[in-house]
Amino acid sequence: MDNHRPTSFSRRILLAVTGLSPQIVTETLHALAIGHDDPFVPTEVHLITTAEGAERAQLALLSDKPGWFHRLRKDFGLPEIAFDGDHIHILHDASGQPMADIRSPTDNLACADFITEKVRELSADPESALHVSIAGGRKTMGFFLGYALSLFGRPQDRLSHVLVSEPFENSWEFFYPTPYENIIETAGKKLVDTQRARLSLAEIPFVSLRHGLPTALLDGSARFDATVAAARASLGPARLEIDLAAREVQAAGHRFRLPPAALALLAVFARRAATNEAALAAPLKDVPDPAWAERYLHELRAIVGPLGDIGSAERALRAGMDGSYFSSQLSKLRSAIRRALGPAARPYLIDDGGRKPHRYRLALAPEAVRLHP
Template sequence: MKTILLAVCGLSPQVITETLFALHQQGPQIDAIRVLTTRAGKDACLAGLFRAGDGHYYRYLDEYGLPRDAIDFAPRHLLAVLADDGTEIDDIADEYHSERFLRLCMEETFALARDDEQCVLFSIAGGRKTMGACLSLAAQCYARPQDRIYHVLVQPSEFENCRDFYYPPRTPRTIEVLNRERRPCHMSTAEAQITLVPMPFFPLRRQLTPRMLRRPESPAALMLSLVREDKPQLLIDLPQKKIVWKGVECDLTPSLLALYAVLALHKQEAACAKSPCLNCGDCALSVDQILAKQADITRLYQRLTTREAVKSGATALDEEHVGQYRSKINRLIAGTFGDHEARALRVGSRGARPVRYAIGVARELIRVVL
């Protein structure tokens, strides 16, 4: 299996060779390296790692007996974050820069993690803290079981802050460092210790659907896709003479509620294959079909009122009554739930000649209490 090191780096390219050294001490062969950085970080890596074929990256390979082509790593693999206009961003200095860097991390992580025949090792040790946080977040979104996140610790701190220290050489040598008082002193590289720290993380990839893995997404988009709220329910409560949606109640008169309930019951029983309702019309009724349900409407109306039923209104509907009742229902729903929610709850019209009427909300979300 191919192993790729994906690292973030700022103005200290030493972190790349330090990480490489630590990984090699533990045994894994690194087949490729990709570095996510800024324009300034890219320049620092070019100067420190690749300078004229004699940079510290090449020195490390030579010193530890690795062929220069043993690892797929070259200046073109230093990926600087880009602004909207395509120019390289100099530093991660504000929220916009952080958003762009997070996008770069998501894109590169997504691309590398698509190949099941390779393992990705994420190094979050370099650059500003926000850079490591961005790569860690991308790894949590797209990493597989074989992938790992690492941090690198360099001790004593004199070596961590030394611009001339890139890795412990095979033959120790004395170099100038700054002590804790920021004064120059000399220390042997034999004292340097590089520790590779595996970082636990909670992989989300198994929770993502195939649609979510078609292309890289923002963490916010993935989180919204993973958060599955309980579906709302349209409760038509005849004993209480009201309808309830998302905790908001709307009172309807017996005649309006009887018509609305009959439309809801018909929708529940309809042989409609589409959900949510997309204007297929199978659950809709024409005026003539509504009038044909007069017995059902009358029965419900009589359960809702104590008044003696008379041959008018809900007990004797005609085309004009249906239009009036529909308009009243829709006005009350819009006034109670707002225009946006009313789109699903109102009695909408479908087609033409004859026009058919139906409640928009999906039938599986409807509950009628008789």
């Protein structure tokens, strides 16, 4: 079985942006569940909209009459789908007030942040498959929703736009092709039967950048500009900056701290990369290596300063650094960088050359590495 087939997931989510045309929900649901070769029947529906859009969706889709969402389910025998007022998410402006419309650059940024966080939240569940529709709402809303899916989307997620045949498009009275005769008036004042309408789903391929985002963004709240910056940094050329006095590392667009012991080992390799020196062999197991101990302690002293206590490290390395000590510190360093950078960590991990005898280096160009002071 295809592990990424959307219909195989227990939690199937339809997420759409809507403005003043809530028909997008029923049109997309019909195209997915009724008119699709591989029917995708969502287990829940979520809308992102303005305050007025939320009111229209409630009245047109969820009311007792006309209640077009419930009518569609009944007309085609669809199972229960979780969709109520709690699934309609109203955009809020920078001051936290419900947004009537997107009228300013500040509103635009608040809209981007809101949509980005909602997509992050819904895609965080590994048991979910997300189908995102950008057919409704303002163009900026559709853009941000599609962009957010590129940032957080997974192999099982999909992006689409629903197309409505003429003359049913832009008609307030049309919500989906009914399985029975239903005469409505079109925007051009013609009478037509909705039974003759045709819907088609235009699926839009997208490139997922999720693998380049740090774990902190995937697990915590996500702002649009910060997420885009992280994706850009992960895709751009690798650059490493180490501030020994502050015990900070800057890499892949992120600044983070490392414990002195891990930072000292990274500094050993960063200094050699900055001066384009050759890869190093690790100390042998149970054979203390004085040169390795001196390299490491030199960086550790620079990090902790003249008043810092490195007595335990100096005692452990009095005769030299052996292979066990090196391997332990290297493992801790790699784990710390992976925690800080997630999938973007790869260029900053100490490379062992891939074959024996292993020779270790930081595989960055000299101009991509900076240490200070």
